[in-house]
Amino acid sequence: MKVEVLRLGHRIIRDQRVTTHVGLVARAFGANSMIFCGQRDEGVIETINKLVGLWGGGFEARYGGKNWKKIIRDWKEKKGAKVIHLTMYGEPLFEVVNSLRRVFNESDFLVVMGGEKVPKRLYKMADFNVSITNQPHSEIAALAVFLDHLFQGEELKKEFENVKIKVIPSSDKKLIKKKEKT
Amino acid sequence: MKVEVLRLGHRIIRDQRVTTHVGLVARAFGANSMIFCGQRDEGVIETINKLVGLWGGGFEARYGGKNWKKIIRDWKEKKGAKVIHLTMYGEPLFEVVNSLRRVFNESDFLVVMGGEKVPKRLYKMADFNVSITNQPHSEIAALAVFLDHLFQGEELKKEFENVKIKVIPSSDKKLIKKKEKT
Numbered sequence: 003m004k005v006e007v008l009r010l011g012h013r014i015i016r017d018q019r020v021t022t023h024v025g026l027v028a029r030a031f032g033a034n035s036m037i038f039c040g041q042r043d044e045g046v047i048e049t050i051n052k053l054v055g056l057w058g059g060g061f062e063a064r065y066g067g068k069n070w071k072k073i074i075r076d077w078k079e080k081k082g083a084k085v086i087h088l089t090m091y092g093e094p095l096f097e098v099v100n101s102l103r104r105v106f107n108e109s110d111f112l113v114v115m116g117g118e119k120v121p122k123r124l125y126k127m128a129d130f131n132v133s134i135t136n137q138p139h140s141e142i143a144a145l146a147v148f149l150d151h152l153f154q155g156e157e158l159k160k161e162f163e164n165v166k167i168k169v170i171p172s173s174d175k176k177l178i179k180k181k182e183k184t
Numbered sequence: 185m186k187v188e189v190l191r192l193g194h195r196i197i198r199d200q201r202v203t204t205h206v207g208l209v210a211r212a213f214g215a216n217s218m219i220f221c222g223q224r225d226e227g228v229i230e231t232i233n234k235l236v237g238l239w240g241g242g243f244e245a246r247y248g249g250k251n252w253k254k255i256i257r258d259w260k261e262k263k264g265a266k267v268i269h270l271t272m273y274g275e276p277l278f279e280v281v282n283s284l285r286r287v288f289n290e291s292d293f294l295v296v297m298g299g300e301k302v303p304k305r306l307y308k309m310a311d312f313n314v315s316i317t318n319q320p321h322s323e324i325a326a327l328a329v330f331l332d333h334l335f336q337g338e339e340l341k342k343e344f345e346n347v348k349i350k351v352i353p354s355s356d357k358k359l360i361k362k363k364e365k366t
Contacts, residue, residue: 020201023322030319057319091351091358096340125357135340136351137212137239140205143328146321150329151337158278158317169273169318175307176273 004110005033007145010070011117012040023142025050029061031149032157037066037073040117058162074127083110084129088144089120092131099151102130106152115141186292187215189327192252193299194222205324207232211243213331214339219248219255222299240344256309265292266311270326271302274313281333284312288334297323
């Protein structure tokens with residue numbers, strides 16, 4: 003099934019780097035797409051989509067407007083997706099991950115991350131509120147670890163299609179292979 | 185054994201949030217301390233140490249000056265630590281993690297993350313150059329997933345000592361317990 007990541011409360015300039023990291027992590031760890039709400043920010047979309055053009059895969063980032071409740075309702079009602087809210091206040095990942103994997107066999111996931119102020123309504127709208135530790139850290143880290151556990155590390159072996167550039171893994175240097183222009 | 189995280193090339197203001205996230209992830213995922221090099225930035229240290237005061241544990245963040253090579257050499261020579269450089273150009277985590285765990289039974293780890301421009305010298309000084317996927321994403325995510333694999337998820341169950349505030353995990357709301365002042 004598919005995973006879309008929904009990032010709420012984006013603030014232009016201030017959140018640009020964090021939201022971009024969220025998008026790149028979503029792509030690298032096997033999610034299919036990212037929507038962000040809050041302020042419109044073409045910079046984030048351009049950075050991510052430009053990178054997809056070079057490094058491959060079919061990942062897409064887009065701006066979802068300000069009405070995040072509508073996005074969540076649409077995903078639940080029309081698409082039958084389950085909504086997973088990543089929050090340090092949720093149930094520990096290691097307690098719920100097996101149930102989540104079973105649900106994921108049947109339903110797409112919309113993985114939601116709040117911004118600076120998380121609206122209370124979100125906790126009720128989510129099908130699962132999941133914590134990646136109950137300590138304060140980073141939404142970027144939470145997303146990566148969540149996807150890594152959901153996919154049981156298999157996403158770390160993922161190969162992307164339509165690449166113009168790729169890394170040759172090395173024990174002691176930086177090696178890149180560029181596809182020749184045809 | 186212990187893990188210290190070394191973040192290179194910090195730039196004041198521009199990197200404040202990312203370096204703070206690196207520190208909070210280091211703490212939440214079981215590292216013992218963080219040093220950052222580049223520009224001195226009291227804001228990062230204050231934010232992290234204030235949070236440790238509330239949320240507990242013995243984690244410490246400090247500024248290491250500009251001479252990162254000396255820090256690495258000291259860790260290798262005086263402390264006998266192994267230097268793990270997290271980089272998208274390194275050997276895949278899933279191929280080296282078993283060896284790393286064996287090494288970690290005997291030696292402390294200094295986990296190094298470069299800044300915007302990673303000096304070539306770092307690849308040679310590191311005992312291991314490790315990639316958390318060979319895709320571009322985020323040093324914050326890389327650190328979290330690295331520590332999670334090193335500790336095999338056990339760090340997700342970690343309880344911190346001397347807490348003034350803690351989360352009561354919940355499936356549908358935000359619950360916090362504050363320690364009463366005595």
